Amino acid sequence: MTLLDFLLEPLSYDFMVRALVTTVVAAVVCAVLSCWLVLIGWSLLGDAVSHAVLPGVVLAYMLGLPFGVGAVIFGFLAVGLIGAIRSTSRIKEDAVIGIVFTTLFALGLVLISVVPSQTDLNHIIFGNILGISQSDQLQIGVLAAVALVLLLFKRRDLTLYAFDPVHAHAIGLSPRRLGGLLLGVLALTAVVALQVVGVILVVAMLIIPGATAYLLTDRFTRMLVIAPVLSAASSVVGIYLSYWLDAASGGLVVVTQGVTFALVHLFGPRRGLVSTYLASWSRRAVANG
Amino acid sequence: MTAAIEVSGLTVRYGEIVALEGVDLRLEAGRVTGLIGMNGSGKSTLFKAMLGIVRPDQGEIRIAGRTAAEARRHGTIAYVPQSEDVDWNFPVSVHDVVMMGRYSRLGPTRRPGRVDRAAVAEALDRVELSEYTQRQIGQLSGGQRRRAFVARGIAQEAGIMFLDEPFAGVDKRSEATIVRLLRELAADQRTILVSTHDLHALPDLADEAILLLRRILFQGSVSEALRPESLARCFGLDPLEQDTLS
Ligand SMILES: Nc1ncnc2c1ncn2[C@@H]1O[C@H](COP(=O)(O)OP(=O)(O)O)[C@@H](O)[C@H]1O
Ligand SMILES: [Mg+2]
Numbered sequence A: 001m002t003l004l005d006f007l008l009e010p011l012s013y014d015f016m017v018r019a020l021v022t023t024v025v026a027a028v029v030c031a032v033l034s035c036w037l038v039l040i041g042w043s044l045l046g047d048a049v050s051h052a053v054l055p056g057v058v059l060a061y062m063l064g065l066p067f068g069v070g071a072v073i074f075g076f077l078a079v080g081l082i083g084a085i086r087s088t089s090r091i092k093e094d095a096v097i098g099i100v101f102t103t104l105f106a107l108g109l110v111l112i113s114v115v116p117s118q119t120d121l122n123h124i125i126f127g128n129i130l131g132i133s134q135s136d137q138l139q140i141g142v143l144a145a146v147a148l149v150l151l152l153f154k155r156r157d158l159t160l161y162a163f164d165p166v167h168a169h170a171i172g173l174s175p176r177r178l179g180g181l182l183l184g185v186l187a188l189t190a191v192v193a194l195q196v197v198g199v200i201l202v203v204a205m206l207i208i209p210g211a212t213a214y215l216l217t218d219r220f221t222r223m224l225v226i227a228p229v230l231s232a233a234s235s236v237v238g239i240y241l242s243y244w245l246d247a248a249s250g251g252l253v254v255v256t257q258g259v260t261f262a263l264v265h266l267f268g269p270r271r272g273l274v275s276t277y278l279a280s281w282s283r284r285a286v287a288n289g
Numbered sequence B: 001m002t003a004a005i006e007v008s009g010l011t012v013r014y015g016e017i018v019a020l021e022g023v024d025l026r027l028e029a030g031r032v033t034g035l036i037g038m039n040g041s042g043k044s045t046l047f048k049a050m051l052g053i054v055r056p057d058q059g060e061i062r063i064a065g066r067t068a069a070e071a072r073r074h075g076t077i078a079y080v081p082q083s084e085d086v087d088w089n090f091p092v093s094v095h096d097v098v099m100m101g102r103y104s105r106l107g108p109t110r111r112p113g114r115v116d117r118a119a120v121a122e123a124l125d126r127v128e129l130s131e132y133t134q135r136q137i138g139q140l141s142g143g144q145r146r147r148a149f150v151a152r153g154i155a156q157e158a159g160i161m162f163l164d165e166p167f168a169g170v171d172k173r174s175e176a177t178i179v180r181l182l183r184e185l186a187a188d189q190r191t192i193l194v195s196t197h198d199l200h201a202l203p204d205l206a207d208e209a210i211l212l213l214r215r216i217l218f219q220g221s222v223s224e225a226l227r228p229e230s231l232a233r234c235f236g237l238d239p240l241e242q243d244t245l246s
Helices: A003-010 A014-040 A043-052 A054-063 A067-088 A092-113 A121-127 A135-154 A154-164 A166-172 A177-199 A199-216 A219-245 A249-265 A273-287 B043-052 B069-071 B096-105 B116-127 B140-157 B172-187 B229-235 B237-246
Strands: B005-014 B015-026 B032-036 B058-062 B079-082 B161-164 B191-196 B208-212 B215-220
Touching: A003 A219, A003 B191, A014 A135, A014 A154, A014 A177, A014 A199, A014 A219, A014 A249, A043 A054, A043 A067, A043 A177, A043 A199, A054 A067, A054 A092, A054 A177, A067 A092, A067 A135, A067 A177, A121 A177, A121 A199, A135 A154, A135 A177, A154 A166, A154 A177, A154 B096, A166 A177, A166 B043, A166 B079, A177 A199, A177 A249, A199 A219, A199 A249, A199 B215, A219 A249, A249 A273, B005 B043, B005 B161, B015 B032, B015 B043, B043 B058, B043 B069, B043 B079, B043 B161, B043 B191, B058 B069, B079 B140, B096 B116, B096 B140, B096 B191, B116 B140, B140 B161, B140 B172, B161 B172, B172 B191, B208 B229, B215 B229
Parallel strands: B032 B191, B032 B208, B079 B161, B161 B191
Antiparallel strands: B005 B015, B005 B058, B208 B215
8 A cells, every 4th residue: 555545545535534624623623722721721621611512412402402512501501500619618629610510511421311302322422524415514614713712813812811811801801701712712622522523522622732832832923833733733643544444433533632642742842851950961971071 | 189099997807817907098199119028918918908809907098199909900009919819820821911901991802003013122121021022921030020020010000009029939130120220210209118137228218118017116217217126126026016927
């Protein structure tokens, strides 16, 4: 088999092309959002919201509404509940987050089990890249576009919010509203990613690319380029591997992202463990003559 | 003349903790005021209440004759946060940080124009950081970091500037530079409130001092504030105040 066969054969199947396109779209939106999430310290919240949207998606399906609407409502509901319980009890925040999102997620599982539909439970939990239909694809494309446009349009405000919400407030911007915008986009993005890699792995797509990019640069604007490029590349590699190894595609996409993170952490040009070790080793060698 | 800042009967609680109680305060334009108090005396809370970050339980705040919310919309107050409140590893450059001072003047995407770039360059020049504009903010020394945030306030064209512990972790030379800078800003008719527990810098820095320990113990001349009996009360050495220490 030549390299060309390796690359072209999967593309002769419609479902593979759709899987590639959809995964790359989801990976790019998640990666852009992840740049802010890792800097604000919202990784756990990202995990929570991506689980908590499930009942909203199922209810939207039942009522014939767009999935995004249900997801955004339940995303905010989850965050509202977390805030309310946190401020009215002595339970620590991580425990509150754990209680709220698992309960909402469980509610979603219950709803799926009683609602007659073609949606297989396994697809929600593990994703179903290879089985994505044209209408799913359209919906994913629209949600991804909305999320991406909002993020890029408000990118400077969101970065200000992440860096110095007090200053944002002092000059008359509303940190609450900016945080709300980010949450809404998080809920939309969760719906996009959920259909591709499944609920369990969404959080990986929402954290790893931003974290990897953060290891590589001191410029936020560069993070916004590096994260989606790495994430898209990992997705393509993951999908090809899944075709040729006949293994779980969502899993392989995330494994590839994780391996990329590990490589950058070890061999990154400035902060990589190996390069900093070599640099200090050569400094010592020079110092010792 | 109307005061730049007028606070009356300000009380702020965090749950059970009373951080400020019945604070009355009046600051005039063109003056530097030192806000003196030990850790936990409520200095940061006072700043945050005047900025509207924490909601007062009681009391009224007027800023340049406006309510605090109106003053915020007009970008009247610039804030230089205490060092612990800043993520110094955040991937922004010195230039990016100073540009944030312009955001309230910019359109919805905050895309800066020529005027804004010029204002940022001028502010950076004024604080003597022109060489470092492209550095990541954490790759500056303690004093340079503070000056970068002061530059943000200058770019903001704010009439009032709050600085929370700007001398903490700053070497003597940088401290002198910051003091000179603040004097110049006050000479431009700005109102400047600086919290510090560096009492040595106070006579050069401030026209006036406030001693704070949950309540205002004293507002007046620096020399009077520095008298041992005033300081003893402020830093809790007075046996009568011992119970408020813990
Ligand atoms: N967010 C908060 N939640 C609860 N208590 C707080 C909070 N911020 C400050 N405090 C308490 O309020 C008091 C005043 O704190 P602060 O204004 O930070 O003082 P200072 O800046 O003078 O050190 C302290 O007792 C502090 O523990
Ligand atoms: Mg403080």
